[in-house]
Amino acid sequence: MPIAASTSRAQLEALRELSEAIIRCSQEAISIADAQGNTILVNPAYTRLMGLEEAQVIGRPVTADIAEGESVHLRVLRTRQAIRGARLRVGPHAREVIVNAAPLLVGGELRGSVGVIHEVSEIRRLSDELASAKQLLRKLDPRRSFDEIVGDGPAISRTKELARRAAATPATVLLLGESGTGKELFAHAIHGASDRRDGPLVRVNCAAIPEGLLESSLFGYQGGAFTGARAHGQKGHFEEADGGTLFLDEIAEAPLALQAKLLRALQEREILRVGSSKPVRVDVRLIAATNADLEAAIDRGTFRQDLFYRLSVMPIRVPSLRERREDLLPLSRALLARICAEYRVAPVELAPDALALLATSPWRGNVRELENVLRRGLIDKPPDAGVLCAADLALEDLGAGPEDGDAAPGRPRGLPELRAAWERQLLRAQLARHGGNREATARALGITVRNLYYKLKRHRLG
Ligand SMILES: Nc1ncnc2c1ncn2[C@@H]1O[C@H](COP(=O)(O)OP(=O)(O)OP(=O)(O)O)[C@@H](O)[C@H]1O
């Protein structure tokens, strides 16, 4: 609070009493140290949290109440910088806390440090509650939005923009892209942003349903159509999706005979139940997805060209993770937060060396692979560590990726080749781990710097 020059001694004393009263009645645990590093004021919330009496800390060095970790007050007094989110264990019960502290500067002069202490278990309980509430909400609300598609780099932003525009129309959408890029996420977002969002979203995985059952599961069947069929027949997914969206995933896996029927359904906006000759009108928006090269499938004769044209009114190619490396950090953070919430553990940060390591991977499995690497890392890291380090991450796939242009997938590889790939992987991982520092990398590998340079050159990593 600003204090006028004319303030009298009595007024100053009243102000001091008021400030003290404010600190004492705060629900947040507060401790104040003088410039010499002795505790001069703590409030009841503090003594409660610490399990200490006021007399045990007042006038004592601030280190007295710390069980584990460096005193935040001393760091603030030394650096004159505020500190946020320091984690330590305090008091006789070694309670885990998070401390925010700031220097007390009066007219530019350092007078002490003020710290606000939060108990971690309380934060953990609240974040657990939040996570389960969020999960519940997700279940209750099938409407997913574009906000869940993390990343704001140019490639993904363009794709999101295109998908938003598609969502506003009734047009059929064809989602293309490698495995694990987020096609399913896009399908949900498009449905959720369309005027059909209150209608059903029915997903059919064409690769997961046995060929013989695909037609009846999509179009339904008439009573008595075949042995074992229900007497009154059964609706298919097209009818279930009436008024909503039908998401045909892995469309390239649909057999040719079914493709012909799909084409007819799209053209006529009506379907025939198996065993029936009476067409049923359906009002369905179709979204199809595949990670296959449909044009190649047309050349091979396994995909109908006319169906391809019908489907690709609005083709949307979801970029691979390699094409949007700028999103690696936000994606990793969002995925980590999601996994921590799912595992009900305190949020974990990503160490810079971990990010450097992630940046070296070709990510052939895209976001799904990234999610798996982080998931495994969380399980492998030391239980108390609040950060995920490069050492916790097991990147299996650091070998030559498609972007390196020298991979020949499908060809069996001999020992020399495997050894070279492994060496390359090791070099990249160690370089990343040491922030690109070659001396440190060579030392870690137990080879000379000259030898390292030679190897880097040979692997075209230099
Ligand atoms: N941009 C993104 N933001 C957040 N999570 C993502 C993103 N992209 C993908 N994911 C996550 O990655 C995983 C794989 O995504 P999804 O299932 O949508 O991929 P897909 O393209 O359908 O893959 P496939 O072709 O193998 O079926 C999911 O857990 C999804 O939530």
Ligand SMILES: [Mg+2]
């Ligand atoms: Mg999918």
